[in-house]
Amino acid sequence: MTLKKSRVKLEDIARKLNISIATVSRALDENPRVKLSTRERVLKTATAMGYTPNQIAKSLSSGKTNIIGVIIPRYDEPFFIEVCRGIDRYAHKHNYKILISSSRNSFEFERENLISFERGLVDGIILSPTHETEMFTHIKKIVNKGIPIVLFDNVREEVAGADHVMIEDDKASFSAVEFLINKGRKKIAFIGGIKEKQVFQDRFKGYIEAMKAHNIPIHEELILHCSSLDREFEDPEIHEFFRGMSIQPDAVFTCTDNYGLLTMKTLLKLGYKIPEDVSVIGFGDLGLGDVFVPSMTCVSQPSFEMGQKITELLINQLNEPNTMKHRKKVIKLKTSLVLRDST
Amino acid sequence: MTLKKSRVKLEDIARKLNISIATVSRALDENPRVKLSTRERVLKTATAMGYTPNQIAKSLSSGKTNIIGVIIPRYDEPFFIEVCRGIDRYAHKHNYKILISSSRNSFEFERENLISFERGLVDGIILSPTHETEMFTHIKKIVNKGIPIVLFDNVREEVAGADHVMIEDDKASFSAVEFLINKGRKKIAFIGGIKEKQVFQDRFKGYIEAMKAHNIPIHEELILHCSSLDREFEDPEIHEFFRGMSIQPDAVFTCTDNYGLLTMKTLLKLGYKIPEDVSVIGFGDLGLGDVFVPSMTCVSQPSFEMGQKITELLINQLNEPNTMKHRKKVIKLKTSLVLRDST
DNA sequence: CTGTTAGCGCTTTCAA
DNA sequence: TTGAAAGCGCTAACAG
Numbered sequence: 001m002t003l004k005k006s007r008v009k010l011e012d013i014a015r016k017l018n019i020s021i022a023t024v025s026r027a028l029d030e031n032p033r034v035k036l037s038t039r040e041r042v043l044k045t046a047t048a049m050g051y052t053p054n055q056i057a058k059s060l061s062s063g064k065t066n067i068i069g070v071i072i073p074r075y076d077e078p079f080f081i082e083v084c085r086g087i088d089r090y091a092h093k094h095n096y097k098i099l100i101s102s103s104r105n106s107f108e109f110e111r112e113n114l115i116s117f118e119r120g121l122v123d124g125i126i127l128s129p130t131h132e133t134e135m136f137t138h139i140k141k142i143v144n145k146g147i148p149i150v151l152f153d154n155v156r157e158e159v160a161g162a163d164h165v166m167i168e169d170d171k172a173s174f175s176a177v178e179f180l181i182n183k184g185r186k187k188i189a190f191i192g193g194i195k196e197k198q199v200f201q202d203r204f205k206g207y208i209e210a211m212k213a214h215n216i217p218i219h220e221e222l223i224l225h226c227s228s229l230d231r232e233f234e235d236p237e238i239h240e241f242f243r244g245m246s247i248q249p250d251a252v253f254t255c256t257d258n259y260g261l262l263t264m265k266t267l268l269k270l271g272y273k274i275p276e277d278v279s280v281i282g283f284g285d286l287g288l289g290d291v292f293v294p295s296m297t298c299v300s301q302p303s304f305e306m307g308q309k310i311t312e313l314l315i316n317q318l319n320e321p322n323t324m325k326h327r328k329k330v331i332k333l334k335t336s337l338v339l340r341d342s343t
Numbered sequence: 344m345t346l347k348k349s350r351v352k353l354e355d356i357a358r359k360l361n362i363s364i365a366t367v368s369r370a371l372d373e374n375p376r377v378k379l380s381t382r383e384r385v386l387k388t389a390t391a392m393g394y395t396p397n398q399i400a401k402s403l404s405s406g407k408t409n410i411i412g413v414i415i416p417r418y419d420e421p422f423f424i425e426v427c428r429g430i431d432r433y434a435h436k437h438n439y440k441i442l443i444s445s446s447r448n449s450f451e452f453e454r455e456n457l458i459s460f461e462r463g464l465v466d467g468i469i470l471s472p473t474h475e476t477e478m479f480t481h482i483k484k485i486v487n488k489g490i491p492i493v494l495f496d497n498v499r500e501e502v503a504g505a506d507h508v509m510i511e512d513d514k515a516s517f518s519a520v521e522f523l524i525n526k527g528r529k530k531i532a533f534i535g536g537i538k539e540k541q542v543f544q545d546r547f548k549g550y551i552e553a554m555k556a557h558n559i560p561i562h563e564e565l566i567l568h569c570s571s572l573d574r575e576f577e578d579p580e581i582h583e584f585f586r587g588m589s590i591q592p593d594a595v596f597t598c599t600d601n602y603g604l605l606t607m608k609t610l611l612k613l614g615y616k617i618p619e620d621v622s623v624i625g626f627g628d629l630g631l632g633d634v635f636v637p638s639m640t641c642v643s644q645p646s647f648e649m650g651q652k653i654t655e656l657l658i659n660q661l662n663e664p665n666t667m668k669h670r671k672k673v674i675k676l677k678t679s680l681v682l683r684d685s686t
Numbered sequence: 687c688t689g690t691t692a693g694c695g696c697t698t699t700c701a702a
Numbered sequence: 703t704t705g706a707a708a709g710c711g712c713t714a715a716c717a718g
Contacts, residue, residue: 007463007488007695009694009695009696010695010696011695011696019704019705020704020705020706021695021696021697021705021706022697022698022704022705022706022707023703023704023705025696025697025698026697026698026703026704029697033703033704034703034704035703035704038703038704052461052462052463053462053695053696054462054463054694054695054696055462055463055464056399056402056403056408056463056464056694056695056696057403057463057694057695057696057697057710058695058696058697059399059696059710060399060400060403060694060695060696060697060710060711060712061695061696061697061698061709061710062696062697062698062710063710065399067442075424075427075428075431076421076424076425076428078419081418081419081424082419084418085418085419085445088418088444088445097442097444097459098442098443099410099440099441099442100441100443101431101440102428102431116440118395119395119396119397119398120350120395120397120398120399120400120711121398121399261634265636268636288634291604291631291634291635292634292635293608293611350711352710352711352712353711353712354711362688362689363688363689363690364689364711364712364713365688365689365690365691365713365714366687366688366689368712368713368714369687369688369713372713376687376688377687377688378687378688381687381688396711396712397710397711397712399710399711399712400694400710400711400712400713401711401712401713402694402712403694403695403696403710403711403712403713404693404694404711404712404713404714405694405712405713405714406694406713463695
């Protein structure tokens with residue numbers, strides 16, 4: 001029995017050609033310091049023998065793996081998928097592969113993943129912290145070790161030395177709410193997510209500020225911070241919220257596409273007409289805007305572009321002549337409002 | 344300036360403790376052959392010195408990376424995401440990480456990815472071929488090299504030595520159509536995807552067989568094979584299909600959730616009542632069933648479980664005492680029909 | 687129980 | 703333009 005597959009390696013080529021391993025290595029590398037004729041002989045022989053370079057050996061020797069580690073809170077959220085697509089696209093162009101891990105919304109998994117990425121498998125790390133993440137020591141440790149890292153989305157604390165990319169959440173919701181106000185709406189409800197997430201806090205802030213800026217009274221009764229993380233398509237919380245309301249809202253600003261959709265379903269069920277009686281705005285614009293009838297106006301975030309930007313920053317760090325005193329960059333991406341039938 | 348970070352390695356610990364590298368290695372491995380007191384000293388020192396094992400060196404030396412490479416046609420299809428979640432869950436339990444690449448529905452990218460996975464970075468491969476994939480030589484090459492691989496979903500040709508996992512597409516659509524027939528529907532339309540995809544062919548086959556089995560006449564006019572791959576939320580093809588129809592269908596069996604949704608939107612727009620005038624069934628049940636009003640009856644495929652099963656097979660291959668004459672396993676998973684308001 | 691040593695396959699000085 | 707040789711950090715066989 002043959003021991004596994006004994007792959008052909010540089011040595012085999014070298015021996016067959018009666019030259020040194022070093023020369024073969026150089027030839028395969030298109031190194032100009034090797035005679036053209038030699039290079040050609042090597043290339044031909046390598047192909048003929050079915051040579052495949054060993055990535056691991058290369059990495060050990062060169063100190064580079066060309067892999068970027070990505071940690072996201074979950075796989076099945078359209079936002080993260082879009083960001084990952086953007087990351088992958090940019091990374092691929094620059095000859096990096098990506099290794100995605102989910103922290104499953106758990107701080108412990110996040111830490112575990114980070115530790116595993118510290119083991120030299122990846123050249124750099126992209127991380128979107130979970131809502132549970134309150135301590136940033138695990139991240140700082142990475143930074144201190146000099147491992148390039150870029151954070152995105154839900155970043156609560158600024159970590160010195162770590163770039164981070166986010167969207168202008170507060171401005172986005174400010175504009176969206178202002179848009180409703182300018183349409184003459186006054187009893188504007190707010191539906192956000194768990195308060196632990198910085199993004200929801202920021203979106204809430206934008207809502208409040210817009211209302212205040214236009215002197216619209218704020219009713220506690222019209223504000224809901226959903227506690228569910230999961231993107232369910234039935235949410236009793238939202239249903240209860242509207243059913244038990246003594247004020248009739250004439251608009252609802254929601255903090256995710258899904259909340260927007262659930263809101264529309266609930267309101268229709270309660271007899272409201274959209275957009276005649278009430279306008280609804282979603283947040284994200286990740287494909288759900290056109291599913292429903294009426295179609296839903298959404299704050300659109302540039303998720304794919306975000307992924308690309310993140311990766312650009314990371315690759316910059318990777319190429320940087322190890323300036324340990326790397327100045328942290330915080331990038332905020334702009335959003336836009338995509339108008340549809342729900343407003 | 345310090346040259347990058349000089350990570351502490353086994354040698355450093357060994358020197359500090361005046362013992363050999365091998366002992367340190369064993370101690371860290373919890374190898375019982377090392378004295379307890381030594382092990383403890385090593386562990387303590389390792390922690391104190393901030394030792395982190397080098398995964399790459401480990402892999403080169405051991406010949407294992409504990410990484411599974413996954414190639415899917417695209418990132419942003421709920422089906423693939425669910426499968427990947429299943430893969431990840433199972434892999435994680437068995438101490439493997441997964442490296443996902445998208446072939447972007449292109450045969451060339453698929454090949455490129457496969458070649459890159461041949462370079463020893465991954466211990467095994469999971470692949471869902473694109474619709475463009477007609478030649479399987481690139482896959483056979485992997486098999487011949489003895490690299491463990493499992494195929495899933497869109498497999499047209501049986502590759503000797505490669506397990507593959509799929510769902511019972513034909514049976515699934517047979518049952519779904521039969522369900523409609525038993526409800527008294529007779530003018531049952533079919534909406535499928537591009538014919539290049541084996542899954543769509545199989546689903547079509549099930550439709551035809553069910554109709555024949557019940558002696559229902561088949562009208563060419565009621566059959567559409569969509570040419571769009573993309574999951575758009577407006578599809579002129581489907582709209583045209585129903586608008587130009589001379590027969591009024593009383594049911595529509597569609598081959599994806601999205602086609603189902605588009606069908607419902609179109610039919611409602613054309614004045615049909617669902618389910619009174621016409622029943623609609625989607626395929627996949629990947630979260631869209633409950634979005635719309637009315638909710639959509641769907642064929643439900645066990646995507647997450649599929650991912651787990653796939654990985655189970657792969658890990659079996661990985662652990663197998665290199666039986667080159669590995670008998671190919673073809674696993675077909677059962678589906679079910681989830682009844683909702685559209686039927 | 688511990689140490690010595692020979693790799694794993696490739697890159698990269700330094701010499702020739 | 704090419705070769706010899708020293709690693710990269712770890713594992714594992716063998717010896718003691």
